[in-house]
Amino acid sequence: MMNLNLIKTDPWLEPHAAEISRRHDKYLRKLDEINEMHGGLKHFASQYQWMGLHAENGEWVIREWAPNATAIYLIGDFSNWEPRVAFQFIRKDRGIWELFIPFEFLKHKDHFKLHVFWDGGNAHRIPSYARRVVQDETTKVFDAQVWSPDQPFEWTDSPFKLGSDDFHPLIYEAHVGMASEEEKVASYTEFIENVLPHIQSLGYNTIQLMAVQEHPYYGSFGYHVSNFFAVSSRMGTPEELKQLINTAHNMGIAVIMDIVHSHSVKNELEGLSNFDGDRTQYFDQYDHPAWDSRCFNYNKDEVLGFLLSNCRYWIEEFHFDGFRFDGVTSMIYHDHGLEKDFTGYDDYFHGVCNEEALCYLTLANKLIHEVKPNAISIAEEMSGYPGLAGSIEGGGIGFDYRLSMGVPDFWIKLIKEHADENWNVGQIYHELSQHRVEERTISYAESHDQALVGDKTIIFRLADKEMYDHMSTGWRHLVIDRAMALHKMIRLVTIATASGGYLNFMGNEFGHPEWIDFPREGNGFSFKYARRQWSLVKNPDLRFKELNEFDKSIVNLFSDERLLTKHLQHRFDNGPDQVLAFSRGDYLFVFNFNPVQSFTGYGIPVNAGKYKVAFTSDDEEFGGFNRIEKGQMYYTQAIESGQHQLLLYLPARMVLVIKKQEIKRVY
Template sequence: MMLKLVEQDKLLQPYEGIIERRHRQVLDMEREFTYRTTRLADSCNSYLYYGLHRTANEWVFREWAPNATAIYFLGEFNDWRKHPDYALTKAGSGNWEIRLPADVLAHEMLYRLLVEWDGGSGERLPSHVRRVVQDEYTKVYSAQVWEPLHPYLMHNERPPRAENPLIYEAHIGMATEHRRVATFTEFRLFVLPRIVDLGYNTIQLMAIQEHPYYGSFGYQVANFFAVSSRFGTPEELRALIDAAHGMGVRVIMDIVHSHAVNNEEEGLSRFDGTEDQYFYPGARGHHPLWDSRCFDYGKHEVLNFLLSNCKYWLEEFHFDGFRFDGITSMLYWDHGIERSFTEYSMYYDGNEDENAITYLALANRVIHQVLPDAISIAEDVSGMPGVASPIEDGGMGFDYRMNMGTPDYWIKLLKEKRDEEWHVGDLFYELTNKRDEEHTISYAESHDQALVGDKTIFFRLVDKAVYTSMSVFDSNVIVDRGMALHKMIRLVTIGTAADGYLNFMGNEWGHPEWIDFPREGNGWSYEHARRLWSLVDDENLRFRFLNVFDKAMLQAVTDNRVFDWRPEPLVRDNERQVLIFTRGDVMFVFNFNPEKSFPDYKFDAPSGKFTYILDTDDKAFDGAGRINHGTEHFTRYVSPGRGQLSLYIPARTGMILRRS
């Protein structure tokens, strides 16, 4: 019987055999893992077995290191020296174990492992370590016993799943205005209320897994089960998530399973002296651009490690789902580097890592078994069919795919086209181009578009005028243009979004400049690794109007259930740069023309009365106030169910109307 994925897209029929084989591989691997359990999730518990655990009378520590000849526990309890009393013993299948009296270890005590193998040895951090801290002076990382006397207990139920996620992407460390790393507590107290006030229903937290290099933005993970100690303690992360839940906001995690840091003392690389314990052997185990290690997704132990990691964050911290980073790098042996995926054959030509495809499907199985209303989002630039299709249909089971073409399109348009050259037909096509069977998250810009060497959309629009002409008492044509287009770009992006929307922290109000973490090249400066909230809070600056607009935009989209309908174009007037489309009874109207307003723009529209919901030119949003919101528009009868509408559409304005 043909899989539904192939049924839905006839162009996939030549590759039906490959798709079916991949599907069988997923089901076969699932059966291998569940021969003793009913559900896959019940067999993925590596974090309950490995690592350090406190029982009633003792401490138990276990590690998997099949190539090791000896492993020793090092710490403050034995002056960091190799000692036979702290030697682990073999426990079979490459596992090692040690049991210590309850009084040997205490909360916050530091420890590491000394792993020996034929021909060498090295100090390592445990593979399942849950707490890692760095010495302020030596810069050495150590595991830390984390067994607080009063662990944080969650008080609030998880909010119900939002079928249309409005996602606020955030980085804890750069959430403060101070030139330092911010904390979970600061984020909970000072940033979370801003997010709730704006109307976002989901927070996506970046850089949660421990990473030795702050400048990696959290994408070079060393310790997959450890909360990044830069931002605070595991208890403080739990308190943040609990607080968000109490305010009706779900929290998902930006999880990195696409690769691991190359570091050996801090990470998994050459943990037991071999190159291929966790990673592919040879060149395939090394990412050529990221200088990192690539997991061997065909190994049972590695699959168990990663699948258990998904379960761990859901159960231990009450995350509500994940955004999986770097899917494209996982899916292809060449990591998709410098490839343009222009035809279907490029998804089925043997360049695909089918072990990774199996892993991603199994990860989604585990996630939704542990938490049925969890959401999982794939970051895949290649557009491989099936990524966001159900496993039963032949897909990988992600709930959503990031619509990565949208921000790329905006940057290309702003870089290469004059305002007068914006083609609204192309614009509508690019913003709505997606696979029908998949749910997608759209966004104008995420953190990616603002990294050092690039600019935020607002900074690209206004450039140096952001430093001199943002006062409410000034008038500047460059800033006027930037304010207008910033609002329009966001409104048309969410207006055409299929299933959800994402914004990166601060970009909603036009945060200037770029993101650049402390590094040698900038003198280890925090200047660009922070958010300048005082700019949006200053009533004498125009940034606050963009913030007010963002709130009104989200409320308009939510209150009118815009995502319940697909965008249907009414007008794509390329000559006059007017774009009009409907979503159910809601009409979006845009005039991208930089100079020409149209006082009596006539077009065919559904019959009825139309009233204003929102317009970017409103004085409340720093506009000119050219629209009278009290005006009601009635269609003139043309034929049954259809009429002609006439609107005043000012230049550089977007608006929403509702039919009744």
């Protein structure tokens, strides 16, 4: 049994050491097998360079994996969309089919499909490695499309570097299609022109793009993927997505992708399901009970190669800087973690795990960092599986970060179930700062999940219907004042206690007032709620701009000062007063969550020195009451035992951000 660092770090794992080592050995054996049979992991993940449609030696070649097929034909206008002998594939080894055809039969933007035959049936299929899939506006049918522009895309982002090993992502989660104020599907080009400058001004250093992989149903938010190598054509061409990433890189902003390898859409005409007449070609026998989708079989080398190749493809072809892996909990448990409480370590190690999925994720993380050493990999995982974001060498799965999915749940529960005067500041600090010792996490107060119909954003929970009539700067309203004060405090305490990175969904920074509801039969296929109302933040007569300015200040502070690289130090919490203080580097954060009581001369223990107010949530530009002068200087006072403290004025519902000043000595 290996002596893994994961177990050294967490002695409570010792009773499960043998199981952890066995699972780690399973990964090592698979890696050795890949190295021996395929010449290395990176080469094993190069299948996208060989499978699918390519130009080779002056002609087209297309290859497909379909072991259950009895015949495959390429069909299109060139064949009158019927199977013809001239376009029949030849079966090769290991279920691979291959067809060579002259260039004259296919040109850029031509549509094509496969006609696959098997014992007892046949159907049209889109090639599994198709790089471009488009939908006919009239028939709504999807076709593969030849994508071979005369001129390759010219990248100009070579100076961009993701950052050093201590890079901490400040993530702006975005959905390009709903990023316009117009009631339509927005484009990659419009995102470049209208949204990238906004993100840059806010100080975020990373963009997380949703819904990149092609999906037949727009309302799935991109999570029911049909074509894993195809850029969603609703929002533009592959070159336009490349230009978005290229432009972001030239702004100094990394771009990661919300990648879906946890399941696939059930659609047979558009996706992989029943591709060659065998429902288990890519997938398990049973469908996902909650998502109505197909679950990958990670025990097959062909599936591993397909998914690993997909990771390499998006990094190398589109210069993505990493991935947020969706649905990891669903992947790593045979029961998908549904309706299950994980209350102890036994829940992770008593036969419930999908070990093939754990092996795949470990291989994926090794590959991603082999292809791009400073890439970012994030796990959307809620069970708390030990070592998920621990190093592979130490026995972990190798993710760089785990999403702190409990944080938004905590805020929802606190707002819904507890009156403001009962908020426990010690509990707030504990819930926001806790994490496994071997892991870094991405903290967030709310993501796209909290903005969907059926849920509520924080600002909507706090202000509700009053947002529609009382967001004018011309007068004050008690409900809005409370909502804005707590919105600012919640977001700042969440980023300030983060143990790795921070995430915000687009529009939440300025308190976007309405939910997200994609076009569907139930709303008359309307785009009214599948958009972002940027005009609200640009309107000088509305208070949304004040929330936006506050978000800009806190994100730029953490970006410019690299505060997430600094040690988080708890200073003080007083439950009855609802006052919380902690520091990072030279910055002290003092929160007074008390809804009614302000304090004067309030003592906060700190290191001796001089301190200056950087800003407060009460500043007038942030919609506050300006009760503390910006730039005000404080000097510590000595107390017993050689300790020092600051005596501060702390207005109700306010956070004070203070910076320790360097004292210049005169000799």
